[in-house]
Amino acid sequence: MPTVYYIDTHCHLDGEEFHDDLDAVVQRAREAGCTKILVPAIDLPSCQTVMEVCRRFPGYAYPMLGLHPEEVKSNWQEVLSSINCQLSTVNSLAIGEVGLDFYWSREFEKEQLEAFEEQVRWSVETRLPLMIHCRKAQNEMVNILKRYARNLPGGVFHCFTGNEIEARQLLEFENFVLGIGGVLTFKKSHLPEVLPACVPLDRIVLETDAPYMAPVPMRGQRNEPAFIPHVITRMAEAYGVTEEEICRQTNENVARIFFP
Numbered sequence: 001m002p003t004v005y006y007i008d009t010h011c012h013l014d015g016e017e018f019h020d021d022l023d024a025v026v027q028r029a030r031e032a033g034c035t036k037i038l039v040p041a042i043d044l045p046s047c048q049t050v051m052e053v054c055r056r057f058p059g060y061a062y063p064m065l066g067l068h069p070e071e072v073k074s075n076w077q078e079v080l081s082s083i084n085c086q087l088s089t090v091n092s093l094a095i096g097e098v099g100l101d102f103y104w105s106r107e108f109e110k111e112q113l114e115a116f117e118e119q120v121r122w123s124v125e126t127r128l129p130l131m132i133h134c135r136k137a138q139n140e141m142v143n144i145l146k147r148y149a150r151n152l153p154g155g156v157f158h159c160f161t162g163n164e165i166e167a168r169q170l171l172e173f174e175n176f177v178l179g180i181g182g183v184l185t186f187k188k189s190h191l192p193e194v195l196p197a198c199v200p201l202d203r204i205v206l207e208t209d210a211p212y213m214a215p216v217p218m219r220g221q222r223n224e225p226a227f228i229p230h231v232i233t234r235m236a237e238a239y240g241v242t243e244e245e246i247c248r249q250t251n252e253n254v255a256r257i258f259f260p
């Protein structure tokens with residue numbers, strides 16, 4: 001019997017990294033206490049693979065459809081209209097993953113901004129929460145979200161790794177929470193100080209971002225949902241609460257945002 005029960009709110013379970021042993025990965029997740037896995041699409045082909053993987057684990061893996069900022073190219077409008085069609089026929093739990101990423105390149109900056117804003121509007125229209133990826137672009141992202149803030153249903157700022165100022169700025173958006181994963185356990189991470197200083201536990205959800213971001217002591221390996229208990233342990237230490245309390249709060253947050 002697992003000692004904790006938690007939800008992985010961001011896992012690329014459809015990735016080819018899991019192709020050969022997907023059933024074993026999900027089996028280990030269940031045994032570790034993971035009760036649900038939310039699976040984000042990143043582009044048009046992955047909308048298909050995400051749906052396939054979620055059909056394989058009904059009531060356990062849940063799809064989110066969207067266009068990832070790093071996949072935004074000059075044909076983004078066609079891609080978005082195709083994803084939008086699927087949204088109306090598919091039980092997508094959220095719009096994601098969407099956002100802005102200027103870490104590697106600003107080649108498609110304008111396109112990224114427009115594609116993100118379009119998908120923010122989908123969230124307003126459909127009332128589906130946003131699963132947001134943001135790297136080196138917080139100001140630009142906040143500027144877009146502010147235009148819709150009063151009408152947004154909520155969502156997740158996934159893979160948060162910022163400082164206190166950045167955390168406070170994001171938490172000004174009501175019904176939005178920070179997605180926290182393996183980075184919390186990294187030796188040089190400031191998150192163990194930043195989070196308890198300014199982020200109440202009702203504003204956090206757990207995630208792997210698997211296959212990336214494996215927590216210590218698995219750092220560098222392929223990440224998977226069964227590794228989240230290492231994050232829970234570190235978070236409980238940082239907040240000075242029990243692991244059960246971390247799970248209770250974060251599960252409640254997932255229910256509020258994704259299963260209202």
Ligand SMILES: [Zn+2]
Pocket residue numbers: 010012040097133209
């Ligand atoms: Zn992701």
